[in-house]
Amino acid sequence: xxxxxxxxxxxxxxxxxxxxxxxxxxxxxxxxxxxxxxxxxxxxxxxxxxxxxxxxxxxxxxxxxxxxxxxxxxxxxxxxxxxxxxxxxxxxxxxxxxxxxxxxxxxxxxxxxxxxxxxxxxxxxxxxxxxxxxxxxxxxxxxxxxxxxxxxxxxxxxxxxxxxxxxxxxxxxxxxxxxxxxxxxxxxxxxxxxxxxxxxxxxxxxxxxxxxxxxxxxxxxxxxxxxxxxxxxxxxxxxxxxxxxxxxxxxxxxxxxxxxxxxxxxxxxxxxxxxxxxxxxxxxxxxxxxxxxxxxxxxxxxxxxxxxxxx
Amino acid sequence: xxxxxxxxxxxxxxxxxxxxxxxxxxxxxxxxxxxxxxxxxxxxxxxxxxxxxxxxxxxxxxxxxxxxxxxxxxxxxxxxxxxxxxxxxxxxxxxxxxxxxxxxxxxxxxxxxxxxxxxxxxxxxxxxxxxxxxxxxxxxxxxxxxxxxxxxxxxxxxxxxxxxxxxxxxxxxxxxxxxxxxxxxxxxxxxxxxxxxxxxxxxxxxxxxxxxxxxxxxxxxxxxxxxxxxxxxxxxxxxxxxxxxxxxxxxxxxxxxxxxxxxxxxxxxxxxxxxxxxxxxxxxxxxxxxxxxxxxxxxxxxxxxxxxxxxxxxxxxxxxxxxxxxxxxxxxxxxxxxxxxxxxxxxxxxxxxxxxxxxxxxxxxxxxxxxxxxxxxxxxxxxxxxxxxxxxxxxxxxxxxxxxxxxxxxxxxxxxxxxxxxxxxxxxxxxxxxxxxxxxxxxxxxxxxxxxxxxxxxxxxxxxxxxxxxxxxxxxxxxxxxxxxx
Numbered sequence: 011x012x013x014x015x016x017x018x019x020x021x022x023x024x025x026x027x028x029x030x031x032x033x034x035x036x037x038x039x040x041x042x043x044x045x046x047x048x049x050x051x052x053x054x055x056x057x058x059x060x061x062x063x064x065x066x067x068x069x070x071x072x073x074x075x076x077x078x079x080x081x082x083x084x085x086x087x088x089x090x091x092x093x094x095x096x097x098x099x100x101x102x103x104x105x106x107x108x109x110x111x112x113x114x115x116x117x118x119x120x121x122x123x124x125x126x127x128x129x130x131x132x133x134x135x136x137x138x139x140x141x142x143x144x145x146x147x148x149x150x151x152x153x154x155x156x157x158x159x160x161x162x163x164x165x166x167x168x169x170x171x172x173x174x175x176x177x178x179x180x181x182x183x184x185x186x187x188x189x190x191x192x193x194x195x196x197x198x199x200x201x202x203x204x205x206x207x208x209x210x211x212x213x214x215x216x217x218x219x220x221x222x223x224x225x226x227x228x229x230x231x232x233x234x235x236x237x238x239x240x241x242x243x244x245x246x247x248x249x250x251x252x253x254x255x256x257x258x259x260x261x262x263x264x265x266x267x268x269x270x271x272x273x274x275x276x277x278x279x280x281x282x283x284x285x286x287x288x289x290x291x292x293x294x295x296x297x298x299x300x301x302x303x304x305x306x307x308x309x310x311x312x313x314x315x316x317x318x319x320x321x
Numbered sequence: 322x323x324x325x326x327x328x329x330x331x332x333x334x335x336x337x338x339x340x341x342x343x344x345x346x347x348x349x350x351x352x353x354x355x356x357x358x359x360x361x362x363x364x365x366x367x368x369x370x371x372x373x374x375x376x377x378x379x380x381x382x383x384x385x386x387x388x389x390x391x392x393x394x395x396x397x398x399x400x401x402x403x404x405x406x407x408x409x410x411x412x413x414x415x416x417x418x419x420x421x422x423x424x425x426x427x428x429x430x431x432x433x434x435x436x437x438x439x440x441x442x443x444x445x446x447x448x449x450x451x452x453x454x455x456x457x458x459x460x461x462x463x464x465x466x467x468x469x470x471x472x473x474x475x476x477x478x479x480x481x482x483x484x485x486x487x488x489x490x491x492x493x494x495x496x497x498x499x500x501x502x503x504x505x506x507x508x509x510x511x512x513x514x515x516x517x518x519x520x521x522x523x524x525x526x527x528x529x530x531x532x533x534x535x536x537x538x539x540x541x542x543x544x545x546x547x548x549x550x551x552x553x554x555x556x557x558x559x560x561x562x563x564x565x566x567x568x569x570x571x572x573x574x575x576x577x578x579x580x581x582x583x584x585x586x587x588x589x590x591x592x593x594x595x596x597x598x599x600x601x602x603x604x605x606x607x608x609x610x611x612x613x614x615x616x617x618x619x620x621x622x623x624x625x626x627x628x629x630x631x632x633x634x635x636x637x638x639x640x641x642x643x644x645x646x647x648x649x650x651x652x653x654x655x656x657x658x659x660x661x662x663x664x665x666x667x668x669x670x671x672x673x674x675x676x677x678x679x680x681x682x683x684x685x686x687x688x689x690x691x692x693x694x695x696x697x698x699x700x701x702x703x704x705x706x707x708x709x710x711x712x713x714x715x716x717x718x719x720x721x722x723x724x725x726x727x728x729x730x731x732x733x734x735x736x737x738x739x740x741x742x743x744x745x746x747x748x749x750x751x752x753x754x755x756x757x758x759x760x761x762x763x764x765x766x767x768x769x770x771x772x773x774x775x776x777x778x779x780x781x782x783x784x785x786x787x788x789x790x791x792x793x794x795x796x797x798x799x800x801x802x803x804x805x806x807x
Contacts (some may be wrong), residue, residue: 013596014585097561100570100580156598258599310598315587318601 011258013311015101016160018094020306022102023164025091026110029084030141031172032062036080037134038206042198043073053183061179063172077130078123084137085121088114103151106144113140156257163250163306170243171299173207177230177240178292185223187285200226207238227288228281240295241276247302248273254310262309265302272298330369333755343487343746344758345410356413356806359524364408369754375517376407376751382513403506404799406750409514410761410781411525417777417805420483420491423675424765425773428479430665431496431652432769435475437668439465439648449667450660454684457735458657458704460499460650462613464620468637470646471544472771477644478537478608479767480504480780483675485746492676494743494762496661498645498653500610503780504766505568506800508533508575511778514802526807528777533766534575540770541606544642552605555579555595557586559611559627569610583611588631591638606642613647655704655738656682683730683737692739693730696723699739701730714790716742745790748801750783760784762792763803777805 039058043051055072064079092114099107113136119125120132145165152158180203184196191197200221204210207230216233217225233239248269255262272295284291339347346357353361364372383405412420437444438455439462445452455461480501482494511530515522538554545552558569560582573580585595586604594601609616615625620633635641651657659680665673681688681699692699696715703711713726730737747758765779781801782792792798 011598012579012581012585013598014582016598099561100574254598258597260599313596313600315589315594315601319589 011156015098015157017311018098019101019157019160020164022091022094022098022110023161024168025087025094026141026144027165027168028172029087029091030138031169032080032083032087033134033137034208035062035176035206036077036084037131037138038202040130040134042202045198046195057179057183061176063175077127081121081123081126081133084133085117088117088121088137101157103147105147105151109140109144109147113137113144116140156254159250159253159257163247163254166243166247166250167299167303169238170240170247171296173230173238173240173243174292174295174299176203176206177227178289181223181227181288185288190222197221204230209236209238212236224281224285227285231284231291232276232281241273244269244272244276244295251302251306258310260309262305265305265309268298268302268305272302332364332367332369332372332751334364336755336757337749338758341487342744342758342760343485343489345485345746345748345761346758356411356525359521360408360411363518363521364756372407372751373754379405379407379513379517382516383509386509404785405510405513406752406759406783406785406799406801407517408749408751408756409518409521409802409804410748410763411804411806412763414528414806416491419674420763420765421775421777423491423493423673424479424481424767424775426665426669426671426674427481427493427496427661428476428767428769428773430668431498431661432474432476433668434664435646435649435652436473438651439475440467444664444667447667449663450657454654454656454660455651458651458654460613460648460654462648462651464633465646465648469639471546471639471642474544474769475646475649476652477540477544477646477769479769480764481767483763483765484678484743485763487744487746490676491763492678493661494678495655496653496658497764498649500612500645501764501766502565502568502610503764503782503800504533505571507766507778507780507803509571510800510802525804527804528807530776530778533776534572536768536774536776537572537608538576538578540768540774541608541642541644543770544644545605546639546642549605553579553595553603554606554608555581555586555604557581557583557607557609557611559583559615563610565610572608578608583626583628586629586632588629588635591631591635591640593629593632593635593641604641606644608644613650616643616647655680655702656684656735659738678740678743681739683734683739688739689730689734693727696727698742700742701726701737701739703736704738712791714742742790745784745792748781748783750785750801752785757787759787760790760792761801778803 035058039054043054052072055076059066059076059079062080062083066075066079092110095102095107095110116136117133120129120136126133148158148161180199184191184199191200200223201210203226204213209230213226213229216229229236229239231240234241234245236242251265251269255266275294279291334351337347339350346353346361348354383403434444444450445455476498478501480497480503482497483491484494485491507530541554542552545554554576555578556569556573556576558566558580560566563569570580579595581595587594587596587601593604593607595604611627614622616628617630617633618625618628619630621628632641633647636643636647658677659682662673662677665671681692683689683692692701696713697718699715701713701715713722715723745760745762748761749756750759761781761783763779763781765775768774781803782798783801784790784792784797785799786797789797
């Protein structure tokens with residue numbers, strides 16, 4: 011497979027995941043805001059923005075800024091995903107192209123600042139539904155070969171980074187060791203965290219609706235069966251990288267080692283140790299993801315010609 | 322029971338008229354030529370509603386396959402569906418035999434001419450073609466002097482534009498020897514037509530064109546550098562924003578070869594590689610759909626980002642084949658065109674099977690004078706342009722446009738030629754419920770590897786605007802399926 015094609019498939023998938031994540035987090039917080047006492051709202055939006063990866067320093071009335079930032083991130087990510095798909099239109103199935111193209115045009119229509127302010131949930135649900143649909147279509151219409159593996163790798167590396175960052179910023183704000191949520195409002199914030207990862211229902215199935223911060227952390231970081239947990243994502247990422255490695259016979263142990271190290275830290279670190287320094291643990295995951303991303307580029311996409319000739 | 326549609330409503334012919342132009346379908350009023358009889362009878366019998374249904378079904382099918390082209394100079398990346406007319410253009414086997422013989426002769430001669438001007442230059446020394454015509458052509462590539470190309474084949478893929486004069490003869494209007502396009506429309510339109518008119522195909526006896534992609538692949542393989550028995554063949558496209566990107570992707574898929582862009586390729590030690598996830602893979606033959614100017618920023622335009630740095634050196638070293646070769650544009654220059662009959666005579670010792678259109682070279686003072694005095698009667702063309710850009714159609718021009726061209730011709734006479742306004746032949750088109758005649762041309766595709774292959778068919782382009790003589794897709798033209806009969 012041409013490196014350029016792999017690159018486009020990888021980024022198509024990353025951008026779509028980013029749009030989906032941003033839309034869902036925005037939807038959750040817009041919802042929480044509705045039933046909150048306005049005095050406590052001041053801290054929400056800086057936190058949400060930080061959890062979405064923005065470095066912007068907010069001043070004054072943060073809500074409009076946060077809203078504009080999220081809208082921009084959703085719409086531009088969809089645009090970028092579609093542009094990447096367009097570059098490799100011959101490599102993906104026409105059903106995939108049609109869905110991502112449809113989402114693009116719909117997001118242009120309902121993603122204007124006016125309509126987003128008036129009806130934000132239209133865009134939120136359009137994006138999350140379309141992203142789910144797109145991955146369903148991908149799984150059932152595309153050859154599960156190398157290209158499909160790059161799509162999976164892009165999707166899960168993006169998801170792992172977002173989830174890790176989201177958990178980190180939430181725990182910094184609301185977690186006090188050993189204490190349970192003190193107020194109804196705080197309780198709702200913990201539900202909000204789970205909802206941001208589509209995890210509320212799944213959590214209840216495992217632990218019942220009894221919300222305890224350590225359990226939430228355990229579930230979102232370490233659950234092996236839940237598709238939005240960090241561990242699940244890391245394992246799928248590792249499988250896809252291994253499959254690509256097999257398909258290309260590059261025998262790169264660099265990526266395998268990085269992915270293995272990441273998986274091991276999630277499989278073998280005791281929860282108490284994680285909770286004693288959650289921030290560092292989350293940063294470590296994101297750092298390794300960054301190295302894996304760079305490794306994918308070095309091994310498969312923008313490798314120096316001289317190195318490849320020597321091999 | 323009422324019928325689903327009103328069967329009394331038939332396809333109308335009452336807007337059909339005959340005039341000085343050759344009519345492909347009718348010999349005389351309501352008398353179809355023998356090879357059009359099956360089509361004529363079908364049109365007589367078929368209810369209008371059914372024709373409309375089939376037209377719609379064909380259009381939907383083009384839309385879904387994404388058969389589009391891009392119009393330049395408008396909003397960035399404006400993709401349009403290629404307009405398609407439902408009625409086939411039909412050619413008898415006798416007519417085709419002449420076309421085939423004429424094209425093979427012409428291409429053989431032009432290829433010998435290219436080889437000659439890039440090596441010994443005999444035909445220049447013998448005065449067959451004036452040196453200044455060759456050396457002043459902007460598509461002449463001095464860099465190609467002395468380079469041996471595989472099997473001495475310069476023009477691998479050719480699309481020659483033919484038109485039919487009022488007396489029924491086919492003549493050559495233009496040779497396209499650089500990167501001719503349109504063949505994907507020929508292939509996809511045939512697939513659609515077979516679904517729309519299966520009964521007509523059975524009755525008429527139409528020769529197949531489906532082997533084009535296979536023939537193209539075999540032709541490219543035959544030109545691989547020596548010592549590369551299992552060559553890696555790729556198609557080089559300028560990318561998704563190019564007007565013919567659909568065609569590039571289509572052909573690559575049909576042939577099962579990789580569709581690459583300049584940034585996918587790299588040159589090292591005069592070998593060309595493509596960058597894959599499994600490492601670098603050597604490339605042996607490049608069917609390039611990128612113009613000469615853009616193919617290598619080190620050798621040609623330095624600002625090109627579409628090409629591959631170092632490609633020309635690898636080519637010169639004989640490590641990679643480019644099809645078509647570089648510098649072939651000198652032989653489809655519109656001023657050189659006037660000399661093609663002489664070139665055929667000189668290299669092959671034969672008279673041309675297919676004639677040229679009478680052409681005046683504005684670089685010749687006497688001819689220029691004649692053209693300037695009769696601008697309202699001639700079609701004036703810029704020699705290096707294609708796609709219907711840079712043209713003046715005398716009889717339909719305004720005084721202002723003529724003045725503009727007068728100025729341009731005087732400023733740069735070498736850049737202009739003039740031809741009489743030709744009555745292109747006309748073929749029936751199904752337009753909004755009735756059948757009307759429209760002007761057409763014909764572009765068959767020639768492949769030249771270890772032998773010449775011409776698939777029986779081609780792209781019939783049609784000027785869909787009433788009375789228009791311009792068939793280019795960028796100027797409101799459409800296409801028809803072209804049937805060559807057994």
